[in-house]
Amino acid sequence: MLHNTAQASPALNVVALVSVGAHPSSGRARRAEQDARAVELGLRLAGEQLEVLHAGDPQQPALRSYLGMGLQQLHVIEQPAQADVISALHDYLQDSDAQLILTGSQAETGEGSGMLPFLLAEQLGWPMVVGLTEVEHIGNGIAQVLQALPRGQRRRLKVRLPFIASLDNAAPAARQSAFGPARRGELLSHAAEANPDALLSESPLQPARPRPKRLKIITAKTGAERMKAATAKASGGGGQIIKGDSPEAGAEAIFKLLVDEGVLR
Amino acid sequence: MMLNTLLPILLFAALALAVVGAFKRFAMWRRGKPAEVDWFGGLLAIPRRYMVDLHHVVARDKYIANTHVATAGGFVLAAVLAILVHGFGLHSAVLGYVLLAATALMFVGALFVAKRRFDPPARLSKGPWMRLPKSLLMFSASLFIATLPVAGILPAGFGGWLLAAILLVAITWGVSELFFGMTWGGPMKHAFAGALHLAWHRRAERFGGGRSTGLKALNLDDPQAPLGVEKPTDFTWNQLLGFDACVQCGKCEAACPAFAAGQPLNPKKLIQDMVVGLVGGSDAKFAGSPYPGKNIGEHSGGPHLPIVALDGKALVDAETLWSCTTCRACVEECPMMIEHVDAIVDMRRHLTLEKGATPNKGAEVLDNLIATDNPGGFAPGGRLNWAADLDLPVLADKRQCDVLFWVGDGAFDMRNQRTLRALVKVLKAAAVDFAVLGLEERDSGDVARRLGDEATFQQLAKRNIATLAQYTFKTIVTADPHSFHVLKNEYGALGGHYRVLHHSTYIEQLINAGDLNLGQHQNAAVTYHDPCYLGRYNGEYEAPRNVLNAIGIEVREMQRSGFRSRCCGGGGGAPITDIPGKQRIPDMRMVDIKETSAEIVAVGCPQCTLMLEGVVEPRPQVKDIAELVAEVLIEAAPKPSVKRQPAETSA
Structure with a gap:
């Protein structure tokens, strides 16, 4: 498959935040669909320079399917299962020179509230774009992007870098994950303080009903x-x-x- | 005497050049990956493999078989004698007469070669191959005349220097083509490379009536090793040797369903492209049919260059590789016993495992197999829903049984559920002690493997093997020839050895044992479509026909049936990769079926069922053998003593 729509601009520091997903019919761990789209868009924007970041268990084998998209490495901030990862992510990202952070709209496991990009944007003090489908062009510290609206409509936005964007399902589908690169890629683990999630530890989880x-x-x-x-x-x-x-x-x-x-x- | 001095020089010079060429060619093959071969045993086996196994394939075409026996036999004899008589100067009249006979035989053979070349069928390559009959005639005729004085028929020095000069030119032409042309890449290369290919064939089990159709397992132990074949040198060296043996007869091209459908694949061209890759250069000199829709002369490659370029052009386009249905018709037809399907899957492995470039629905199907153990992505918990009302015995409860009924992924498909239910009806009527794995069953891994995803195949296979290891059963019976083939022939390399039967074979056994009380089908015109993975892959052509005969059906054979059966288009992941062509393979097969004016086409494979039912009406009905048997099942089973004799049922 060809991935030559948006040419990589090496100057841009893009970070894609990824989580561990669950297959809708079997529940098995996999790469999360929307997060994989974030990686796809990141690869198209920054190519090899893309940094992919996960907060959680560095031993999780499902993370390798992100590496299979052609990444050399994936950074993992070590966090226990029930931790609130926002402050750990915030600390990590504040020290980095990230200009654009891409995420999915909603995680497939855990709380899945879709709040993470908003809370992160609030803590970093960055603007937040919902429903991103395409980055048209970036220059002079300003990005021109397309935002998805219902029924296939699009809204063109100009956003000052740095900013956070969550991806819509209309963003380009993720490329296939290949076994060879997935196995060869490195999971780089970073130690960080764990911050227990008060809400999760107090309240029980129950399966959602449609x-x-x-x-x-x-x-x-x-x-x-x-x-x-x-x-x-x-x-x-x-x-x-x-x-x-x-x-x-x-x-x-x-x-x-x-x-x-x-x-x- | 000019001839007597010049002929030995000419012959030995040509031989020396041939030897140099042979070493060069051998070094080219050895650029491939190492492979274990029986060096001496293989060489000793050449005559038998050539005269029995290879001739068995060639003899399907009587014309060319006889032609080849005359030409090649005459040539080998003539060449040996020419070296003795004219090379070493053993001017005995007896040898002279034998040499005359040999050259005469070769000449007659060459005349028939020339006749075929008058108006050659499209499958034959032209170019240098059009020159070959002339070279053969030239060699045999000139050698014949030059030998006449030796036999004492003509006086020495007859014809003077003019004839001698003409003979010298003709013999030079002849030995150039036939001696060193053999090792320097002319049409006669097939004799040299072909003989050694027979000696060091990658599937030596195929000789002596054996069968070897399972794909070779890929070693996944080394995480740093690139997977699959990227460059020509990634093939094993004896695979490269095999490509070099091609005679460009085009029997594969004539049999290939993808080529006939106008998809961009021609097995002959593919093998020749591999030879181009082995030597280096462009495909411009290829003188046969191109890949449909692709021009000749635009692709090139080399031994250390990638075969497929995902953006741009290299030696072969990816869609060529993805057009193959792995039906093995090319391998079955190939008189040089070249393994096209192995090569295609080897290259697909690289595209899938290293490049992540499985086209169209490929990635989705592979993701589904990883996440749900079935290609459709259905919830694994629904695997036994088709039998919710059948009260099937599950092996996890029974722990042991005679027959393990391997359901396959047809369980998720409403059409194939009808077949499965029919088979259950038959098994129950015969009071077979059977059980299913139920939710413990997984996809056999067939599609993953043919799409090049060896990792997913091995994972599925290992899990299935671990599941099967928990239980005791005698035989696995399945209605899916793909599962059948994989369980029988491909799980062995991963440690799973089972006795596996296709349901048609098992039903035949039940009928022969008198375990089924069957009626007769009335007046139905029925033809039978041989599934590739049952027929060509496993040699089972008789059992399905015997079962149909036993229920009163006389099979109206299609022109292409048995080992020449045409693929339905459903194998090798071809419906998933879905490479466009000019027509659809199942439509072509339905035309074959309609030619028999059958009302029903009997099938024995869930994939064939779906492909053939996908052809627009009006068309014959598609029914699985199990369904046809279940239709005439007389269920009020009599006491075991009143069993029907097979002789009665087949009347």
């Missing part, structure tokens, strides 16, 4: 209508803006809607 989805009744009769229903923007035609009315009138309007929708009978 949020029930509202059934979609398709009334379209032709293929064209179905296509429209599937692709068109949700049009709030039936919406009503209540402004300046009395609270009673507002409550009455809401009550009427609930009855119409069959929520109240």
Whole structure:
């Protein structure tokens, strides 16, 4: 496969933060899908110069599948399983000369809250871009990037370096991980203080249940209508803006809607 | 007398050049990786391997077999005698007559070679090969005339200096082609390299009626060693020797399903490209059919240069390697017993294990195999869902059984679940003591291995072997020829040795033992499609046909059946890498099937089932042998004493 879309600019220091993922149907440890996209984008931006960083167990074999993407080494900040890794990452990154930090949007294991890039950005005092799909160009300390919006829309942003970006699923898919380089790559371990995660140690974890989805009744009769229903923007035609009315009138309007929708009978 | 002085000089000079060329060529082959061979035993075995094993393949084409016997036999005899008579000057009339007979035989053979070259079929290479019959005729005719005085038929000095000069020119041409052309890279190279290839073949088990089809295991012990074949010198030296033995007859090209489908693969060109890589240079001199859609003269390489360049062009494009379905039709047809599939998989191993460049869905399938033990990425816990209502005995509970039913990944596919259920019905009707591994079963590793991912294959294989080691069973029976082949022929190198049967073989045994009470199929026109991994890989052509006969089906054979069966297009990960061509391989196979005007095509492989059912209707129905047997099963089993005799069922 060819990876020649964005040419590597050697001056840029890019760090990709990676976690250990879990396969959705078997639960086995693997490279996390979105984090692998972060590595992919990082490789396209910085090539060999890309630094890939993980906080956790340096013995975890799943980390090798990141190395299989063609990395010489992967830096691991040693952290126990239940630790809050943000301060360790912060300490490490503050001492580095990173200009762009790439992450996935949400981890596949652990809390998976998706908060890490936000908290890290807050601590570092850097801007944070959500849903990055492409870095168009970087110059004069400013990056021009594309941000993913729903339904394939994109927003072009200019961001001052350094910044943190979390990747959207629309970012380029990760290249294949090859066995040879995965086995030869080095896992460089760095010692760091462990900071216990108060929330995790107090509260029990339980498997998430998917949020029930509202059934979609398709009334379209032709293929064209179905296509429209599937692709068109949700049009709030039936919406009503209540402004300046009395609270009673507002409550009455809401009550009427609930009855119409069959929520109240 | 001019001839008597010049001929010995000419002959010995040509021989000396041939010897120099032989050493140079040998040194080229030895640039490859080391390989264990039986140096002396191999050389001693050449005549037998040539006259029995190789002739067995060549004799499928009677015309060229007889032609070759005459030409090559005549030449070898003539060459030896010419050295005695004209080289050492043993001018005995008896030797003279034998030499005359030999050259005459060779001349007749050469005439038939020339006849084939009048309007050569597309599969034959042209170029220097068009010159060969002329050289053969020239050599035999001139030597014949030069020998006439020796035999005493003509007076010495007949024809004077003019004839002598003409003869000298003709003999020079002849010995250039036939003596040192043999070792300096002319068409006659096939005789020299071919003989040594037979001696030091990488799969010596193939000779003497043996079969050796399992891929060789890749040593993964050394983490620093690059994996697979990147450069021509990464092949073992006897593989390089094997490439050099090619006669460019194009039988492989004619049999290759990917070539016929217009995908960019031609096995003959691939082997010739490997020779280009061995020597160094470009493919511009190749005088045969190109890879469909690729021009000749744009690719080049050398012994220490990468064969595939992922961006740009090198010796071979990656898509050429990924077009192969590993159906082994080329290997089966090759009169020089060259191993095309081994070479392709060796090169794929490098692309997958070192470059991470498995095309299209390849990476996804390999990731799925690693994470879920099945290529589709289905939750491993659902592996036995197809049999939720069948109450199958699971080996983890039983610990031992007669027959271990290896389900395979058809378990996740709704079409193949029908086959599996039919087979269970048959096994139950025959009261077989069987069990399945259930959730402990994993993909056999077939697809991973053919996609070049030896690491994933070995991991799956080792886990399966460890699972199987916990239990006691006599035989493994499977409805999947790919699992069958891997379990039977490829797990051995990793320590798993089993007795494995394809379900058609096992059903045949059940029928012969009278364990099945079967009715007859009525009036169905049925043809049978031989799966590559059952037929060519394992030599099982009879059992499926016997089973069909036993249920009253007379098989309408396709033109390409048995060892010449055409691939369905589903092997070697070809549906996953999905290299575009002009038509689809299963469509071509369906045309073969329709030619028999069969209403049903019987299959014995989940992959063939899917590929052939993927052909648009109207087309014959696709049914597995197990389904056909289950259809006529008379389930109210009589008491064991009232068994049907096989003679009755096959009536």
